[in-house]
Amino acid sequence: MNRRTLTVNVGMAGVAYCLRPQSIRTSGLGSCVGVVVYTAHVAALAHVMLPDSAMSSVLDVNPAKYADTAVPLLAETIHQRGYHGRKRAKIAGGAHMFPQLATVDPLLDIGTRNVAAVRRALRDENIPIMAEITGGHAGRTIEFFPADQSLSVRTIHGGTRFY
DSSP states (O other): OOOOOOEEEOOTTOEEEEETTOEEEEEEESSSEEEEEEOSSEEEEEEEOBSOGGGOOTTOOOGGGBHHHHHHHHHHHHHHTTOOSOOEEEEEEOOOSOHHHHHHOGGGOHHHHHHHHHHHHHHHTTOOEEEEEEOSSOOEEEEEETTTTEEEEEETTTEEEEO
16 A cells, blocks of 8 residues: 555644544654544544543643543544544553653553553443554554554564554
């Protein structure tokens, strides 16, 4: 497949969508999790930083930042675009960027907590996970291609793989 398409970029704690033949990408996934929810023609991506919006302050109203609010936002984004087909998900990230901190306090293992919260939120929305590339100790850049529903995952030392 020709990978030269218009690419929508999603920043940290951001959310966006794309239609085929576009692609959608986010980078800088360390302990953060990239969540792609898609149907046959549209994909929405969130760059989730933290597991639970209960951690937010009154001034922080960004639902894309938290797993428990980002996943419903992704589903709603697709629904608002008029796509009501079966939704699926692919997720990547949740690395252990500072494993020594998790030995001091498990609450500091944000990567593991983010992945668990994303899984829980997807389950609550009845969206099955079709591919999951999580954990490890390396940051990732991901790009999703709705045309063939493939997820490109690039790491510094691991190269690029498609899922």
